[in-house]
Structure formats: structure tokens, C-alpha cells
Amino acid sequence: MKNAKSTKDNATSRWLSYRPEIKVVDCTIRDGGLMNNHHFADQTVKLVYDTCVAAGVDYMELGYKASRKGIKAGEHGDWKYCTEETLRRIVGDNPGSLKLCVMADAERCDYHDDIPPKKDSVLDMIRVATYIHQIPTALDMVKHAHDQGYETTVNLMAASTIPDAELNEGLEMLAKSEAKAIYVVDSFGAFYSERVHELVKKYLGYCQSSGKEVGVHMHNNLQLAFANTIEGIIEGANFLDATIAGLGRGAGNCPMELLLAFLHNPKYELRPVLDCVQNHIEPMRAKLLWGYDLPYLLTGMLNQHPRTAIKFKEAELKGEKGDILKFHDTVTDQE
Amino acid sequence: MKNAKSTKDNATSRWLSYRPEIKVVDCTIRDGGLMNNHHFADQTVKLVYDTCVAAGVDYMELGYKASRKGIKAGEHGDWKYCTEETLRRIVGDNPGSLKLCVMADAERCDYHDDIPPKKDSVLDMIRVATYIHQIPTALDMVKHAHDQGYETTVNLMAASTIPDAELNEGLEMLAKSEAKAIYVVDSFGAFYSERVHELVKKYLGYCQSSGKEVGVHMHNNLQLAFANTIEGIIEGANFLDATIAGLGRGAGNCPMELLLAFLHNPKYELRPVLDCVQNHIEPMRAKLLWGYDLPYLLTGMLNQHPRTAIKFKEAELKGEKGDILKFHDTVTDQE
Incomplete structure (x- = not known):
């Protein structure tokens, strides 16, 4: 319940109020898709969508935009490609305030072909995932998506393995991009709190002057995904990735139910997420086997x-x- | 791997070195006993004991000293009472460097009868658990155990529910006691990191001048037991409670395997704990049902x-x- 004091600059801890700038991004279907080759039944995606709507989550990430060149039919489910048709099968015209996004990996996406003008899409945001050496490609993807009319973020992966000098140069480049937020991504689930503080502070140092936000995407290898998300919040991160029941690759992610129990903004509702965990996500655990x-x-x-x-x-x-x-x-x- | 920088007073973060003052206390059998009325087979207790020895853990808590007045035969296992005979069945004369301890709850222990002189016991330390209103009794227990020749600690329970004025008065009293360490105990698993920092700092403020250490005992209701133990370390806590596979009441405790993976003191060995988790503790989960x-x-x-x-x-x-x-x-x- 304690929570979301403003950033450290704020002399007084604030445990009862909240930071309205905070955005919660549900990645259940996208990150969870890495455990089943994106073969979710439409019904499951719809249930997660309905849960996000009911819970007041800010964004839902439905899967990937990925190149379809040379793919074998049936190898991956629809949520690897997220065509407009696939998306609308679930969300229709997505009439509410929940925003929708997909991830596109640098060098794995024909972005000029696959990201149509925003007016033709039900998507609101494109999240570009990139390794440090792919940043030039990522920047071009961000520019393209931005020019098409989308919000964009950059998820700079495997931050725990990037030497400082490269990270600084990369952040300098990303700070000049059109992205709305730059993410600290703990791909290997290797961070402890002090590292989260250090990185969020560093990213904010590069990004804040251009009005960008910093996001955090944590993995639960050390049972620290939720804890590290809190530490990100304390340091000033405002984009928070989470998944229902922590469903995601390997050890999984920051569990949405813990995050919403922590955040104080009254727009968030925990109860629909508990429902989804118990009745729809946990029943998949024996087969998908994610988690610590x-x-x-x-x-x-x-x-x-x-x-x-x-x-x-x-x-x-x-x-x-x-x-x-x-x-x-x-x-x-x-x- | 990052870890155990010295306390915050130390200007530089220290992520590779370690603080030799840190003591790890295994509570597997004691806290786990709350899930099976202390009915552990001797073989299980012996395996945990052997694991603690092999892992270089500093203390092992074997159970409780509890009043035997009016008890029904068979209601509780031997580890609720930890007589000298029970203990020696497992540990013999406990020849190595692992120290042994038990917990005694204030008002639930005939301490004058049940805590013999140290020279007649294989135990090294008595841990007195007390609610805030029982502190006068706890102080008398600590004095008795100390006079008998034992190390002592005080575990001040349910810290998350104690009003500040009472807590301050209680800490003033405890600071004058013979206890070697005073514990911040998150009985309800309700703490977030900022609260841990605040409390460890407060406890140290009262205790440090008299040479006492501060300990942390965390529960995993919010998947934060390990995270909060780290935050305790960062703030200066040197007595760390953990249990193998997190076995303990309800959501369980800080998992020993995560804690040892984090600590850098080369005396700690992770491998024996992994063995014990996989082969001896996890097989009990379906029946004891602890955990988040x-x-x-x-x-x-x-x-x-x-x-x-x-x-x-x-x-x-x-x-x-x-x-x-x-x-x-x-x-x-x-x-």
C-alpha cells in the first residue's frame, strides 16, 4: 500500500498519494507469447483485454510486429504478427481509454511494410526493442512509427551487459529520438535495487530534458521483478511493465496484481486482475511453466x-x- | 551478485566486497514448524542441519522453547519444545562453527525452568519473540538467558502495526537490554522498501551506541522478502533471517538460496542449499503449502x-x- 512517493528530489516520502504521470503497461500476451510461440486462443487474449479495461491499466501490449518472410505456416501464433485483422478480432475499434501497443524487434520487422498509418490502425503505440548495437536501426523504426502517427518507446535490452561508455553513447542517441519513453530492461533478471536506482537515474539524466519518460521492464529470476519495479518508481520511472500472474519468458515479469495493489491511483482496480489470475492465467501454468x-x-x-x-x-x-x-x-x- | 555494500554512511557503493559482520540465521525448521505443528521427521531436521553446516550459515534455529503445561500429547512435534535430548538426537555435540538457537515467545515459555545453564546445553543463542506490549516480560527472558550464558536477540513482532511513540519507547527499553541484536520483523509481510529503510535506520539509531546489531526477518506476502532483506543490508542490518526454499508460515520467508547467491562472503556455499531445496524441501510443498x-x-x-x-x-x-x-x-x- 505504501507507495509512489514522488521522485527522490522530493524531500518528503509520500506513501498515501500517487504520481498521476505513472502509466502501467500490460505485457501478458506479448511477453507470455515467448512461452508458447504466441499461440494464445482468441478467448484468452480477449479475457486479458477485458481485464486490462476493467482494471484501468493504461496500455496493453498484444504481441509483436514481426517479419513474415520465410516463416513456416503454423510455427507461430497470430500474436507474433499482430495484423490489423488479428487485432480487431479481439478489440474491435477499442472504444475505451485503454491504449494498445505492440513490440517490434530491431532487425526482425519489416517496419516500412508492416506499420501502416495510425489512422488505419487500432494501435496507439509501437515499442521498439533493441540491443545496444542495433540502435541506428531502432532509431529509424522509431522515426517511421512516429511519422506514421504512433506514440513510441524504446526498450533497450540486456542493460545488465552493456559497458558504461556504450550505454552513455546509446542513451545520447536515444535522447534525440522521437520516443516518448526509454526503458531500463532487465532481460536476464540480474538487477538488484542499487543497479536499478543507478540506471533509472542515468536514463533520466539523458532523457528528462527532452521531455521523455523512463520505463522499467523487470524479470523475476531473483524474485525481484516487483521489488525492482518499485525501486524504479522511487527513482522516477513512470512507465511500468507488468504481466498478469507474472506470465512471461522464463522466470516471468513483475506481476500486475502486486503492482496494482501497490499503486494508489484510484483508477486502478485490483479485483478484475485477481479474477483473471485465478480463473484464466494460473490454469495455464502447468503447460507454460513460467515463473521463479x-x-x-x-x-x-x-x-x-x-x-x-x-x-x-x-x-x-x-x-x-x-x-x-x-x-x-x-x-x-x-x- | 551485487551486494552488501557497507552501510549508507559509506559514500561509495561496494558491489564486489562484503561486510564480514553479516550473520545469516537459518529459520527453516522453526518458522516452517508453524506449518506442520513442528512435526518434522528427525531425518529432515538432520538434512537441514547438514545443509547449514555445508553452506557456512552462521546460526540455525531449531524450533521453540515453549511451555509444556497443559499440552495434549502428540499435538505438537518435538521442535516446539526443543529439549536438550531432542536437540542432541540431531546435532550431537555440534562440533563445528555453526551456532544453534531456538526461539522463545514472551508469555509462552517457562524460561526459568526450560532454559538451563549454557554449559549444560548445545544451544548458543536464545531468540526472544515479543509483541510490543510484552517487552517487560521479554526483557526478563533476555536477562535470564544472558545470565545463563547465552547470546540473545529480541524479535519485536508485527512492527508494521506499532504506533511510533510506542515503538520509540520500546526500542529505548530494548537498547538497554543484554540482547546482541534487535530484529525488525515484518510479521504480516506488509513492508515496502522505504519502510524497511526507515525502520532499520530507527532501530540502529537506538541500538548502535550500545554495540547491538539490527536484524531483519521478512515474509513473502508481496514477493518482497528477499528484496526487503537486501534493503535491510543496505541500511546496515547485519543479522539476516532466511529459510531454505522460503519454508515458513504463510507466504514464507526470505529464501536462503537467493540470499546466499547475493552475499559475497566466500564462506557461504550455495550448492548444498540447492541440493536441499530440490531434494528435501520442495517435495514437502504440496503438503505444507507455504509460499506466495x-x-x-x-x-x-x-x-x-x-x-x-x-x-x-x-x-x-x-x-x-x-x-x-x-x-x-x-x-x-x-x-
């Missing part, structure tokens, strides 16, 4: 990509439960 | 005792799965 577990602890602790941990868990799904000690010895040996 | 879940989120969010949430989960054990929306409406209605 020991292999994710180990890759997070080592600041490694979670792919080895995901493999360990996938084997479990097939009834071949691995041995965490062997896994420990393998991943620490790779160091 | 929506009912605990709700009582934590509302700063309520978790007893209603525990009841909800106990019904689940009996195959009567409750509805989280009904639970939500009931507990928020009680507000």
Missing part, C-alpha cells in the same frame, strides 16, 4: 541469458526432470 | 495477520478450493 525456479536464480545470479534455464524447464515439461546440481555445475563452469 | 499466493498478497497489502489467508490455503489442502474474489471481498470489507 532455481535454474532462473542461477542464470540471473550469473547475469546470463535464461535460455539454458528455459531448456531445463522444457525438459521438465516432457517428464525429463533435470538435476539442479548438474545445472549449477554446468552454468558456473561456463563463467 | 493471492490470499497472502491481500492480507499483506492490508497489513493484516495472515491467519485468514492460511485458512483459505488449508481448505485448499482438503480439496475445498476457495474463491479469491470472495476472499478479497471479505478481507477488504473487514477494513
Whole structure:
């Protein structure tokens, strides 16, 4: 319940009021899609959409815009491509105040073809995900989407592995872009609070003068996704990514239900999210198998990509439960 | 991996070094005993003991000293009473460097009878748990245990519900006691980081001049037990409670495996804990049913005792799965 004091500049802690600038972005279907190749039933997407509307969430991310060149039919579900037709099947004309967005990975999206003018789309925002070395491409994508009429953000991935000099140069470039927000992204779930404070402060230092916001997208490898989101808020981040029941790649994300329980803005409603967690998301856990577990602890602790941990868990799904000690010895040996 | 910078007074963040003053206290059997009326098999207690020894943990808490007046035979397991005979069945003469402790609740322990002179016991420390209004009794217990030759701590429970004026008076009294450490205890799992900083700072303010340490004992209702333990460390707490796989009452505690992955002191070994989690503790989860879940989120969010949430989960054990929306409406209605 304590919460959302204004940024640290504010001398007094504020635990009962709230910061109206804060925007909550639901990434359940987008990040969760990484656990099932984006094969969500329409009904599931609709239930998450309805939950976001009822909960007063600010944005919902429905999936990716991705290149369809050379794809095998059926390999990925519709939420990997998010065509206008796919989107409208669920949201119609999206009449309410919930804004819609999709993610587009740098170098994996034919953005000139696949991002139509805003007037022809039910989408409000394009989120460009980029590794540090792809920033020039990301900037061109942001420019294109912006020129088409969308809000944009940049999600700078794997921040825990970027050397300071490169990060500073990258942030300088991003600060000059049209993006509305630049995200601190903990792709490997490796951050502790002090690192979150340091990075949000750094990003704000580059972005604030041009009126940009800073966002946070956390993973739960160390059971710190929610905690680190709070630390981002305390430091001044105003764009907050979360997913229902934490559904997302590997150890998952900051759980929406914890975030809304924390935020004090009366526009947010926790109850619809509890409903969705209990009745629609948790029932998928046995099959999608996201969430904190020991292999994710180990890759997070080592600041490694979670792919080895995901493999360990996938084997479990097939009834071949691995041995965490062997896994420990393998991943620490790779160091 | 980042970690344990010295306290905030230290201008530079220290992420690679460690604070040798930090002591890790394993509470697996003691706090976990609240989930099974202390009915652990000797073999389980021995495995946890062996794990603590192998992991380089500083203290292991084996259970309670509790009054045996009027008890029904068999209602509670041996770890509720921790007689010398019970303890030695597992630890023998406890030859290594791991120190042993038990908890004694104020007003629930015949301490004059049940805490023998240190020379006759394998125990090293007595931890007195007290609510704010029981402090005079707690002080007498601490004095008795101290005079018998033990180290002592005071765990001041339910700190989230104590009005400031009472807390200040209580801390003044505790600061004059013989206790080695005074604990910030988040009994309801209701703390966010700013509250942890505030309380650890306050406790240190009262205790530091008399050479006492401050400890933290966190619960995981909001997935913040580990995060809040880190925040305690940052603020200067040196006694850290944790349990293997987070086993403990309700939503459980700060998981030992996360804490040891975080701490940099080379005396700590993560691998034996991973072994114990996978092979001995997790297999008990289906029956003991501790750990984060929506009912605990709700009582934590509302700063309520978790007893209603525990009841909800106990019904689940009996195959009567409750509805989280009904639970939500009931507990928020009680507000």
C-alpha cells in the first residue's frame, strides 16, 4: 500500500498519494507469447483485454510486429504478427481509454511494410526493442512509427551487459529520438535495487530534458521483478511493465496484481486482475511453466541469458526432470 | 551478485566486497514448524542441519522453547519444545562453527525452568519473540538467558502495526537490554522498501551506541522478502533471517538460496542449499503449502495477520478450493 512517493528530489516520502504521470503497461500476451510461440486462443487474449479495461491499466501490449518472410505456416501464433485483422478480432475499434501497443524487434520487422498509418490502425503505440548495437536501426523504426502517427518507446535490452561508455553513447542517441519513453530492461533478471536506482537515474539524466519518460521492464529470476519495479518508481520511472500472474519468458515479469495493489491511483482496480489470475492465467501454468525456479536464480545470479534455464524447464515439461546440481555445475563452469 | 555494500554512511557503493559482520540465521525448521505443528521427521531436521553446516550459515534455529503445561500429547512435534535430548538426537555435540538457537515467545515459555545453564546445553543463542506490549516480560527472558550464558536477540513482532511513540519507547527499553541484536520483523509481510529503510535506520539509531546489531526477518506476502532483506543490508542490518526454499508460515520467508547467491562472503556455499531445496524441501510443498499466493498478497497489502489467508490455503489442502474474489471481498470489507 505504501507507495509512489514522488521522485527522490522530493524531500518528503509520500506513501498515501500517487504520481498521476505513472502509466502501467500490460505485457501478458506479448511477453507470455515467448512461452508458447504466441499461440494464445482468441478467448484468452480477449479475457486479458477485458481485464486490462476493467482494471484501468493504461496500455496493453498484444504481441509483436514481426517479419513474415520465410516463416513456416503454423510455427507461430497470430500474436507474433499482430495484423490489423488479428487485432480487431479481439478489440474491435477499442472504444475505451485503454491504449494498445505492440513490440517490434530491431532487425526482425519489416517496419516500412508492416506499420501502416495510425489512422488505419487500432494501435496507439509501437515499442521498439533493441540491443545496444542495433540502435541506428531502432532509431529509424522509431522515426517511421512516429511519422506514421504512433506514440513510441524504446526498450533497450540486456542493460545488465552493456559497458558504461556504450550505454552513455546509446542513451545520447536515444535522447534525440522521437520516443516518448526509454526503458531500463532487465532481460536476464540480474538487477538488484542499487543497479536499478543507478540506471533509472542515468536514463533520466539523458532523457528528462527532452521531455521523455523512463520505463522499467523487470524479470523475476531473483524474485525481484516487483521489488525492482518499485525501486524504479522511487527513482522516477513512470512507465511500468507488468504481466498478469507474472506470465512471461522464463522466470516471468513483475506481476500486475502486486503492482496494482501497490499503486494508489484510484483508477486502478485490483479485483478484475485477481479474477483473471485465478480463473484464466494460473490454469495455464502447468503447460507454460513460467515463473521463479532455481535454474532462473542461477542464470540471473550469473547475469546470463535464461535460455539454458528455459531448456531445463522444457525438459521438465516432457517428464525429463533435470538435476539442479548438474545445472549449477554446468552454468558456473561456463563463467 | 551485487551486494552488501557497507552501510549508507559509506559514500561509495561496494558491489564486489562484503561486510564480514553479516550473520545469516537459518529459520527453516522453526518458522516452517508453524506449518506442520513442528512435526518434522528427525531425518529432515538432520538434512537441514547438514545443509547449514555445508553452506557456512552462521546460526540455525531449531524450533521453540515453549511451555509444556497443559499440552495434549502428540499435538505438537518435538521442535516446539526443543529439549536438550531432542536437540542432541540431531546435532550431537555440534562440533563445528555453526551456532544453534531456538526461539522463545514472551508469555509462552517457562524460561526459568526450560532454559538451563549454557554449559549444560548445545544451544548458543536464545531468540526472544515479543509483541510490543510484552517487552517487560521479554526483557526478563533476555536477562535470564544472558545470565545463563547465552547470546540473545529480541524479535519485536508485527512492527508494521506499532504506533511510533510506542515503538520509540520500546526500542529505548530494548537498547538497554543484554540482547546482541534487535530484529525488525515484518510479521504480516506488509513492508515496502522505504519502510524497511526507515525502520532499520530507527532501530540502529537506538541500538548502535550500545554495540547491538539490527536484524531483519521478512515474509513473502508481496514477493518482497528477499528484496526487503537486501534493503535491510543496505541500511546496515547485519543479522539476516532466511529459510531454505522460503519454508515458513504463510507466504514464507526470505529464501536462503537467493540470499546466499547475493552475499559475497566466500564462506557461504550455495550448492548444498540447492541440493536441499530440490531434494528435501520442495517435495514437502504440496503438503505444507507455504509460499506466495493471492490470499497472502491481500492480507499483506492490508497489513493484516495472515491467519485468514492460511485458512483459505488449508481448505485448499482438503480439496475445498476457495474463491479469491470472495476472499478479497471479505478481507477488504473487514477494513
